[in-house]
Amino acid sequence: xxEQLTQYEELEKEQKQSQFxxxxxxxxxxxxxxxxxxxxxxxxxxxxxxxxxxxxREKFGKGKINLIEIFANLIAVPGxxxxxxxxxxxxxxxxxxxxxxxxxxxxxxxKEKTKKNPIQVLVTAxxxxxxxxxxxxxxYGGARYPQAVDISPLRRVTxxxxxxxxxxxxxxxxxxxxxEQALASEIIKAYNKDGDSYIMAKKNDSxxxxxxxx
Numbered sequence: 617x618x619e620q621l622t623q624y625e626e627l628e629k630e631q632k633q634s635q636f637x638x639x640x641x642x643x644x645x646x647x648x649x650x651x652x653x654x655x656x657x658x659x660x661x662x663x664x665x666x667x668x669x670x671x672x673r674e675k676f677g678k679g680k681i682n683l684i685e686i687f688a689n690l691i692a693v694p695g696x697x698x699x700x701x702x703x704x705x706x707x708x709x710x711x712x713x714x715x716x717x718x719x720x721x722x723x724x725x726x727k728e729k730t731k732k733n734p735i736q737v738l739v740t741a742x743x744x745x746x747x748x749x750x751x752x753x754x755x756y757g758g759a760r761y762p763q764a765v766d767i768s769p770l771r772r773v774t775x776x777x778x779x780x781x782x783x784x785x786x787x788x789x790x791x792x793x794x795x796e797q798a799l800a801s802e803i804i805k806a807y808n809k810d811g812d813s814y815i816m817a818k819k820n821d822s823x824x825x826x827x828x829x830x
Contacts (some may be wrong), residue, residue, distance in 0.1 A: 660682065722796040
């Protein structure tokens with residue numbers, strides 16, 4: 617019996633050692649997602665090249681796209697800020713290699729500063745900064761009223777990443793700080809639940825507005 621157990625343990629060790637890594641750099645086999653709401657929408661499938669080529673188009677298909685690819689795509693086009701869709705920088709043309717290089721440099725900075733797996737730090741930062749409640753506008757009797765709503769799990773993930781990129785652009789555009797340094801700073805602050813983080817401030821604002829609109 618003891619021999620069988622030792623053989624089983626040796627097999628487990630061999631499987632862990634042969635586990636494929638994300639970008640052949642980061643082990644994602646032990647990544648923990650504590651928030652059950654967003655667990656199914658955080659895809660960390662280990663690949664050398666994280667690129668779906670736009671093939672995944674079905675409903676809720678974004679949950680099947682790797683989290684790092686979504687992050688890199690949002691660096692090129694962060695999306696709406698308030699009611700306006702702003703182009704953040706005139707030099708950003710959406711090149712995949714350039715966007716992914718920014719993400720990899722950012723993860724490397726996070727690894728150097730925290731001495732932890734940067735993928736786990738990123739996932740925990742998203743869990744900490746993802747807002748649970750938001751506000752929408754309903755029309756009743758010709759008047760418009762704010763109404764508190766629960767934010768869907770997929771929107772919580774993408775909204776947090778978008779705010780992360782927008783806050784980092786504010787701190788790096790036309791400044792000495794580089795975009796990858798600003799992104800790493802945002803991730804680490806959200807990981808530590810620091811109130812100075814842009815995404816933590818956006819979460820607190822969203823939940824306060826929802827509380828007042830109940």
